[in-house]
Amino acid sequence: MKQLLKSLSAVTASAAIAVCSMTSGLVTAADTEEKTSCTVHYDLSEECVIIPADEDGNVPELKDTTVSPNSSIIITDIIPEKEGYSFSGWTADNIRGYESLDVFRVLEDDVTLHPVWVNKDDKEFHTVSYKVIINGVEDEDAKLRVPDKKMLAGRIFKVPLDVFTNPGYKQRGWTDGVNEFLPETKLVVHDEDMTLYPNYKKIYNLIYTVGDADRINGITKLEFEIAEGDSTNIQNTSRFSRNGFRNLKWHCETDGKDYTSDAYFVMPGSDVVMTPVWDPIRYTINFKPSSKASDNIKVSGYTDTAIVAPECDYVNPGYKFSGWQRDDLIIQPGEEYVIPGAEPGLGISFKAVWTPDNGETTTTTTTTSTTTATSTTTVTSTVSSSVSSSSSTTSTSTPPASSTIVSTVTSSYPTEVKYGDANCDGTIDMSDVVLIMQALANPNKYDVGGSDINAITAIGRKNADVWNTGDGVTTQDALHIQKYLLGLCEITAEVTVSPIPE
Numbered sequence: 207m208k209q210l211l212k213s214l215s216a217v218t219a220s221a222a223i224a225v226c227s228m229t230s231g232l233v234t235a236a237d238t239e240e241k242t243s244c245t246v247h248y249d250l251s252e253e254c255v256i257i258p259a260d261e262d263g264n265v266p267e268l269k270d271t272t273v274s275p276n277s278s279i280i281i282t283d284i285i286p287e288k289e290g291y292s293f294s295g296w297t298a299d300n301i302r303g304y305e306s307l308d309v310f311r312v313l314e315d316d317v318t319l320h321p322v323w324v325n326k327d328d329k330e331f332h333t334v335s336y337k338v339i340i341n342g343v344e345d346e347d348a349k350l351r352v353p354d355k356k357m358l359a360g361r362i363f364k365v366p367l368d369v370f371t372n373p374g375y376k377q378r379g380w381t382d383g384v385n386e387f388l389p390e391t392k393l394v395v396h397d398e399d400m401t402l403y404p405n406y407k408k409i410y411n412l413i414y415t416v417g418d419a420d421r422i423n424g425i426t427k428l429e430f431e432i433a434e435g436d437s438t439n440i441q442n443t444s445r446f447s448r449n450g451f452r453n454l455k456w457h458c459e460t461d462g463k464d465y466t467s468d469a470y471f472v473m474p475g476s477d478v479v480m481t482p483v484w485d486p487i488r489y490t491i492n493f494k495p496s497s498k499a500s501d502n503i504k505v506s507g508y509t510d511t512a513i514v515a516p517e518c519d520y521v522n523p524g525y526k527f528s529g530w531q532r533d534d535l536i537i538q539p540g541e542e543y544v545i546p547g548a549e550p551g552l553g554i555s556f557k558a559v560w561t562p563d564n565g566e567t568t569t570t571t572t573t574t575s576t577t578t579a580t581s582t583t584t585v586t587s588t589v590s591s592s593v594s595s596s597s598s599t600t601s602t603s604t605p606p607a608s609s610t611i612v613s614t615v616t617s618s619y620p621t622e623v624k625y626g627d628a629n630c631d632g633t634i635d636m637s638d639v640v641l642i643m644q645a646l647a648n649p650n651k652y653d654v655g656g657s658d659i660n661a662i663t664a665i666g667r668k669n670a671d672v673w674n675t676g677d678g679v680t681t682q683d684a685l686h687i688q689k690y691l692l693g694l695c696e697i698t699a700e701v702t703v704s705p706i707p708e
Contacts, residue, residue: 245316246271246279248296255288255321275314283307291323294362295392301385303362303394322394324360331356333399334363336380338370345370357395365391365402372406376433381405407433411477414441414456419484421449421547432473440469446482450489450509450547453482486510489545490693492555493530495520497624497633504693509547515539518558526563530556552636553692626687626697628662628670634687634697642670642684672697 247270250257259265266284273279283306285293295305296319303322304310310319334355338348352366367389369377379388380402387393387405414428424447432438443453443466456465459479465471486509493503495518507513517539518527529536536559537543548554626634628641644652645662652661662670670679673686689695 241275241314243272244275244277244312244314246273246310246312247316247318248282249318249320250286252288252321255286257284257286273312275312278309278311281306281308281310281319286321288321288323290326292326292360294322294324294360294394296320297322297394301394302387303392305362305392308392322360322362324358328358328360330397331358332395332397334395335399335401336366337401337403339403340370340372359395359397361395362392363395365389365393370404372404374409375406376409376436377404378407378433378435379405407435408475409433410473410475412438412471412473412480413477414445414480416446416448417481419448419451419482421451423447423449423549434473434475437470437472440465440467440471440480442467443482447550448482448484448547449549450487450545451484452487454485455483456480457483487547489548489554491543491545492553492691492693493518493558494555495527495558496522497627499634499690499696502693507545509545512542512544515541515543515556520558522558522560524563525560528559528561531559532556551688553688555635555691557633623665623668625669625672625675626690628666628687629660630663630666630669635691636688638670639684639687639691641666642679642687643681645670645679646681646684 248268250268257265257268268282268284268286271279281296281304285306287293295303295308297303298317298319300320304319310317334357336348336352336354338345338352348368348370352368355363357363365380365387379386379391381387381404382400382402387402393400409431410433412430412432416422416426426446428441428445430438440456443455446453455467457463457480458465459481460474460476464483465480488506488508491505491507491513493505493516495501495503501520503516503518505513505516515530515537518530520527529538532555537556545554624630624632624634626638628638631637641652641660641662645654645656645667648656650656651658654662654664654667656662667679670683670687671677672690673680673682686695687697690697
């Protein structure tokens with residue numbers, strides 16, 4: 207048997223020399239040309255090796271197999287014979303063994319498989335033992351789980367599945383001190399004893415972090431413990447959320463490479479840090495001089511870049527244009543505005559600020575709903591400023607400091623459906639989206655007749671039904687209004703309906 211193994215080694219070495227000789231003058235071509243196929247050859251060149259005939263007297267032909275690189279084949283079920291020997295299987299490296307119908311992985315080179323034989327006259331058994339050593343101390347109990355085996359040279363056996371805990375490490379199969387074997391790898395017994403040890407790999411941290419990026423929503427860091435040499439798939443780029451930016455891919459600070467979502471990654475022998483590759487979002491900024499989408503002025507730009515506020519050509523009789531307002535910010539035409547980015551799913555828009563053309567300084571929010579009065583309430587309030595503003599009424603008077611004014615508020619039902627205006631305040635904005643979602647989530651409080659003072663009204667519900675109008679109010683309506691605010695769609699025209707009775 208020793209002579210057999212030496213012969214196999216000699217054949218392998220001769221083949222390697224032959225390949226090197228044949229390709230020595232083609233190094234450049236080998237480096238530049240991508241290999242498109244690999245050949246798996248079964249070597250039956252030894253003396254006295256035959257393939258026996260089948261039941262019909264036909265001798266099967268053991269053909270080479272051609273496959274693409276990095277693919278698999280099934281080992282042939284043809285069993286060769288050799289006088290004085292028993293056939294065990296096949297080997298390509300004289301270390302790993304493959305039995306009939308096993309799966310064999312072909313990498314990027316041609317492969318020659320040689321038969322493995324057991325000499326029928328060989329009576330010398332060899333020991334395959336397993337040693338588990340942790341912190342320099344051998345675990346005697348491990349021998350009960352993975353006992354020694356005594357086998358003849360040429361036999362093929364499986365590496366065990368057993369795993370032994372070692373703090374700070376992960377076991378990836380077994381090793382003979384030189385080669386690493388995954389669990390259930392098949393090995394060939396040689397003319398000598400063999401000892402296998404747990405193949406411990408140190409555990410390191412794979413860290414995903416946003417670093418010093420601002421405007422982050424939610425989590426800013428993820429950590430995973432992965433053993434050296436283990437493979438994993440890179441996390442989805444949506445794991446972090448940043449206003450105004452998309453994460454295109456991950457940049458590895460350890461190897462300097464970029465990785466896309468689900469990319470294959472092998473853990474090195476160190477901690478790894480991944481950071482997002484942020485890409486600014488392109489926004490279409492809506493400047494709204496009125497409540498009609500058709501009047502909107504649209505200006506495009508990317509997060510953290512400046513746009514110029516447009517002129518307002520819209521005419522609002524009785525008022526003069528005083529700038530564009532977003533939250534507490536008012537800018538004038540021609541001024542630059544640096545796009546800050548918005549929360550995911552939201553857009554950026556400005557509304558026109560209109561002031562009476564008589565020179566008074568009251569800022570007015572324009573409402574457009576027509577009402578039919580049903581009740582009148584008198585409200586008395588004290589003001590201490592020369593400017594009065596309200597989200598539901600328009601004030602054009604300038605009372606003296608600390609004076610008392612009496613205003614009349616009329617409760618009414620709108621008679622005109624204004625699609626998108628769920629809260630009936632005359633404008634379409636995110637507050638309409640919020641009210642729709644509140645009414646769907648908590649109808650006792652926010653739906654028609656709900657306990658909250660700001661609950662949606664019957665006409666508000668009609669206004670909210672903008673998606674597939676007539677099917678009732680759903681989350682699709684809220685989404686459609688958000689798309690409208692982003693300038694991605696239009697909302698259907700107004701439709702006149704009959705007044706809602708008391």
